[in-house]
Amino acid sequence: MRSFCGRVDPAAGASDLAEDSEEYDHHQEIARSCYADMLHDHDRNEKYRQGIFGAVARVKARGQKVIVLDIGTGTGLLSMMAVSAGADLCYAVEVFRPTAEAARCIVEKNGFSDKIKIINKHSTEVTVGPDGDMQMKANVLVTELFDTELIGEGALPSYEHAHLNLVQAGCEAVPHRARVYAQLVESELLWSWTQLQPVEVEGARLVPPPAVVGCAGAHSVCDVQLSQVPPDSFTPLSPVCTMFSVDFSKAVSSAPQCHSSQFVARSSGGAQVVLSWWDLDMDPSGAVVCSMAPSWTYAKPETAPWRDHWMQSVYFLPAERKVKEGEVLSLSVCHDDYSLWYSLQTDSPTDTKMDVLPSRPCCSCRAHLVWNRPRFGEINDRRRTESYVRALRSVLRDDGVCLSVSDGSLLPVYAHMLGAKKVFSLENSRMSKQVVEQVLESNAMKGSVELLEIRADQLTSEHLGGEMISVLLGEPYFSTSLLPWHSLSFWYSRTALAGLLRADATVLPRSATLQLLAVEFQDLWRIRAPCGTCEGFDVTPMDEMVQRSLDFRESREAEPHPLWEYPCRALSHPTEVMTFDFTQCVPEQPISSQGLLPVLRTGRCHGVVLWMEYHLTDDITVSGGLVGPISDQGDCEWSRHRKQGVYFFTSPWDTSGDERAAVSYSFTFDPCEGDVKMAFSMESRDPTP
Incomplete structure (x- = not known):
């Protein structure tokens, strides 16, 4: 049987599947x-x-x-x-x-x-x-x-x-049985992950297309570390309801089923989101329970076990519905043999088995297929939008010709709203083009932005009506990007378009910097920690070959993680380690950077975090990593919209006894591959004179 693995080409801004060779190390997949x-x-x-x-x-x-x-x-x-x-x-x-x-x-x-x-x-x-x-x-x-x-x-x-x-x-x-729980909530934060919100652009209002507003959304589950979603970011409209249970000691049916739970609304609000989790009775009496409940359901949240292989789920109702405190409602969950979905009714249907279930949410507007949930959140982020609008306002000219290079971006729409004479946008797929077209049509802007379903290296002067580009803009965002620096494909597009740029053309963002921070993770370190003798049980669960994969292979490259879900402490100051100048073409020779990152706080340094900051103008920067100052204790606030790169050290470095401890780093950006290679070691820096 042939097998394939994913491969990203940052230089081309594309991803594909590559067939594994016979020598492919599947033990690395086990380690991952x-x-x-x-x-x-x-x-x-x-x-x-x-x-x-x-x-x-x-x-x-x-x-x-x-x-x-x-x-x-x-x-x-x-x-x-x-x-x-x-x-x-x-x-x-x-x-x-x-x-x-x-x-x-x-x-x-x-x-x-x-x-x-x-x-x-x-x-x-x-x-x-x-x-x-x-x-x-x-x-x-x-x-x-x-x-x-x-x-x-x-x-x-x-x-x-x-x-x-x-x-x-x-x-x-x-286990003997399982139970599934759910709670109906109103949450502006969570709802922004599935519904496009209106946007104010200097007094003008951009509204979402009716097809998007009325769409049931993506049917796939949104798995998340719900313990990191602050309780003050949602309003519970129902108690925690037991939706259904499965007894594994008896015959189990995989037939489609629906279950419901009736409740009295705890408060008034917009029913939007269902939070869900489950637990396991490991014995018939129910005395031994393994629970997936988020930490804020515990009397002492710090006692909640942490795990990443099982998290909690967020489900989005097909449409928001207003409910009143004291109203009797029924929350229903349906499942086939692989997935769940929720709905809200005013009556209470009985639990049933059926050949045809009530319809499962399915995207009909295409937006939920083009934009994933973090991307919806990013587009709905008002502060972020304001930064781009201010930057655009500062660089646009009345006679300007703008070209946008990003996937499914609304930047070209904002450019038109701000008065750009002509606006073009390169789209990576027909579907993303159709989604932006819906936005334009719904706001009486059809034809105001010319959407071109071609690559940057295919663009000619004829596509631009003989005009030259005065403003090249991007977020940058590309659906194929996995690690932060993969969005440097914007730089390659800028290079391919060099012959179409006016001599005085503006590139927005002007540049990007790769940022570095040494951290101590609260829990995330466990996913790459050596597995010798299993904690609490006297066996060695990892064979030597698999262990080597965990210890050595995994420490040689960075991995993408949404760090807002995984608390960590900063042990150093954030440091700029590489700069990418978008006003110039991609260089032919590699860019290298070496240095020492002083460790300022005591702790166990599990690795480093890497992210990109995009400098739109001289004074406007958008971060894909830290979005707030580091606290005196080292607590970090991370962007919810982008994943950060995490490089785990082979074993943690204890920094508690060395005031001169520093992380030695070496980076090389290879323009041929469009990727960043890196290496780290712990050193003792020279004492300050």
Whole structure:
């Protein structure tokens, strides 16, 4: 079977799929997965341990041999727990071949290979019988098939098949049951992630297209660290409702279903958003519970366990609805075998199984396909828009010809509203072009901006009506960008357009700087931390080969993360390490930068954060990273609209005992690849004279 991996070409502003070679290191994919986070999740591991030990003990008390089926074994940790609890035999099923091979090595390394059989198949392909994968049906079913949405990894079909074919009637199941919770809220912040808001541009009002306002939005779940969404940013309109539960010890159906919960509205407001999470009972009595509830639901928020492999979900109602305090309402959730969606009614339908569900939200306006949720938030950010409008006002000329290079941007619309004579915009796709056209038509501006579905290197003077460009502008934003510096594809477009720029042309932004900050993460470090002996359980869950991937490969490049969801402390001042001058063409030779970043606060330096700041004019800057001053304690406020680059050190550096500690850095921007290479080390800087 052929496999493919994603590849970004920053210089071309494009992404594609590249076929893996036979030598492709899939163990790096294992290292990049959330196994480290799961293995460091002591709360999860301990709850599973208690549930498994209890299930094995109950089967033994009935005088039966304990046969365990572990579906989605991953590293084999839960299977090893089962054997340690006294299970006679464990069938550990893992569909991903490299992970199955790693599990086989780990099981052998820990001395469990005589009682654990690794089966490299999807569980629905597993057979039972003398010549089958399993010699007999299991009487203990252990699974970890859950995602942020609970059922998104195909848990229901897998359970349904297992109960029909792989496990005995009345088997013990760990976890025993799951419950899904939801709360209806009003939130300007969260609603801005799915609905385009009106924009004021120097007294003129730009309104969203009716098709966007009336669109149900994207159907995919919005997974988020809900603990980092401040409670004062939303108004609860309902109590926390239990929407439905699933008993995993009995036959499970993957048939489409709807469930509802009736409640009395706690306050008046606009019903817009549903916050949702779930928990697991690891035993039949419900005494051992593994909860995904956000920290602000806890009496002591600091006691809430942190995890990144399971987060919380945000669902957007198809349309805002006004509700009154005291009104009796019914919140409904529907699900197929992989996803959930919510709706709000005034009556209370009974829970049902059906072949055809009420319609799932689906984007009909195309905007939710062009703009992801952070992008909606970015476009709706009034302060950010004001910065661009002020910058545009300062550079536009009455006879100006503007060209915008960004994906699905409203900057060319603002330029027209501010009086530019002619405005052109390059769009990377027909769909993004259609979305901007909707905005123009809805505001009686059809034809005021000429949208060109071509690349910068394809643009000719004829496309511009023989005119020369006086203002080249961009946010820059490109849907293909993963890391902050990937948006430097704007610079490559500027270079391709050099022959069409007037001698006195203005480029906005004028330049960009790459910023660097040394940090101590509160929790994010766990996703790349070494996984030797699993916390709370005496086995080694990572084999040597996979561990090397985690320790060495992962520390050689930066990763994109939305740091507003992952608190950290700054251990240094933010420092400008590279400058990219957009008034000039991309240089032919690499740009290099080296230096020392003094560490000013004590702590454990887990790595560095990198982001881009775009200098629109001499005095107007827009940041894709820090958006506020660092507090005296080092607390940081990060942009919610862009992901920052995070470079994790192989192991954290303790800075508590060295007043001269510094991070040595080296950066090289390769113009041929459009990418930034980097290296770091911890050093002791010379004492101040």
